Amino acid sequence: MSDAKSFTFICGPDDFLVGRLGRERYDELAKEIDDEFSRETINGFANNVGEVETAMNRFREALQTISMFGGRRLVWFKDVNFLADSVTGRSESTLKQVEELQRLLEVNDPANVAVLITVSPLDRRRSFPKWAEKNGDFELIGGDGDASALASVLLAEAKKLDTTIDHGAVQLLLTRIGANTRLLIEEVRKLSTYVDEGQPITEAAVTELTPNVAEGDFFEAAEAFFSGNIKWTLAALHRHFFTGGDARPIISALQNRNRILLQVRALIDAGDARLGSRGLDGLKAAAAKHSDKFVGATDKSAYNLFTQNAWYVGKLASGGKLPTTKRLIDNQQEMINAFAEIIRRPNEQEDVLREMAVRCLAA
Numbered sequence: 001m002s003d004a005k006s007f008t009f010i011c012g013p014d015d016f017l018v019g020r021l022g023r024e025r026y027d028e029l030a031k032e033i034d035d036e037f038s039r040e041t042i043n044g045f046a047n048n049v050g051e052v053e054t055a056m057n058r059f060r061e062a063l064q065t066i067s068m069f070g071g072r073r074l075v076w077f078k079d080v081n082f083l084a085d086s087v088t089g090r091s092e093s094t095l096k097q098v099e100e101l102q103r104l105l106e107v108n109d110p111a112n113v114a115v116l117i118t119v120s121p122l123d124r125r126r127s128f129p130k131w132a133e134k135n136g137d138f139e140l141i142g143g144d145g146d147a148s149a150l151a152s153v154l155l156a157e158a159k160k161l162d163t164t165i166d167h168g169a170v171q172l173l174l175t176r177i178g179a180n181t182r183l184l185i186e187e188v189r190k191l192s193t194y195v196d197e198g199q200p201i202t203e204a205a206v207t208e209l210t211p212n213v214a215e216g217d218f219f220e221a222a223e224a225f226f227s228g229n230i231k232w233t234l235a236a237l238h239r240h241f242f243t244g245g246d247a248r249p250i251i252s253a254l255q256n257r258n259r260i261l262l263q264v265r266a267l268i269d270a271g272d273a274r275l276g277s278r279g280l281d282g283l284k285a286a287a288a289k290h291s292d293k294f295v296g297a298t299d300k301s302a303y304n305l306f307t308q309n310a311w312y313v314g315k316l317a318s319g320g321k322l323p324t325t326k327r328l329i330d331n332q333q334e335m336i337n338a339f340a341e342i343i344r345r346p347n348e349q350e351d352v353l354r355e356m357a358v359r360c361l362a363a
Contacts, residue, residue, distance in 0.1 A: 007115035012142035022118035044080030085123040168203035247349035256302035263305035
């Protein structure tokens with residue numbers, strides 16, 4: 001921490017990342033303060049205004065406490081959540097406590113007390129965060145929690161583990177795990193122990209070892225079906241039902257992927273996109289041209305191709321021979337028929353999907 005700054009302020013949308021970086025900074029600062037009784041951690045998590053006042057009272061007392069043996073003290077105001085855009089955060093009483101927090105930080109002498117504050121989430125539109133950014137050792141981690149920020153987290157974690165991770169592996173991890181930072185980091189750690197020393201984490205390693213948490217255990221059946229491999233599809237269906245799986249999530253996964261491929265096929269046939277060596281080219285330009293047709297459908301959905309991860313769409317489109325429009329429409333109808341059939345034959349769900357797969361893939 002710079003001597004000119006009276007406090008360190010770490011914030012971001014992901015409490016796990018903020019907490020982890022906060023722990024690293026705390027350990028660094030603690031090395032300068034040998035006396036463990038001169039280190040204090042205050043819990044800043046508050047569910048209501050009363051708890052905000054309690055946390056602030058403890059923080060104030062910690063700043064005003066004199067070290068038993070003299071020397072510098074360290075105070076970590078941890079897991080602060082009352083700076084968010086929430087009912088508690090918008091309360092007049094809370095806003096007065098935030099004013100008091102700013103006053104305490106303004107008069108703090110870093111030569112006597114090293115202050116570390118970790119905050120998640122944070123409403124950066126307020127005046128206090130802007131003041132903290134200008135006057136403190138400020139760090140925002142995790143950006144807005146988007147895919148690029150998560151990718152940066154994966155790359156940084158791989159670097160810490162003295163390995164690297166391929167671009168395709170990063171994208172596949174984000175697709176399979178989703179925006180779960182804890183799981184993403186644990187997967188990188190697991191994969192780093194699998195690859196040979198000096199070798200990168202590859203897409204093939206992720207495919208082999210990383211479960212598809214985002215879509216569930218029916219992911220393999222969808223992969224197999226759209227690869228056009230009947231033998232693999234039937235084996236994947238058998239594995240799913242052998243472990244007590246239900247037909248409906250598989251049908252849903254197949255329909256969602258089929259909807260995406262229908263839109264891809266439409267763009268390709270219209271000349272608005274093309275399949276290249278790196279997947280689907282022209283998706284960004286196509287989105288600018290056709291996004292007005294999806295007004296009100298901005299959430300991530302298979303009904304709107306342009307809400308999907310571009311890399312993922314490219315993988316789906318180039319993973320096998322892209323079916324014709326007629327075949328994709330026929331697939332969709334077969335899936336509708338299969339859903340109706342399992343209502344009629346609830347005890348023969350595997351047989352129904354096996355029959356559907358054979359009709360679609362043998363056509």
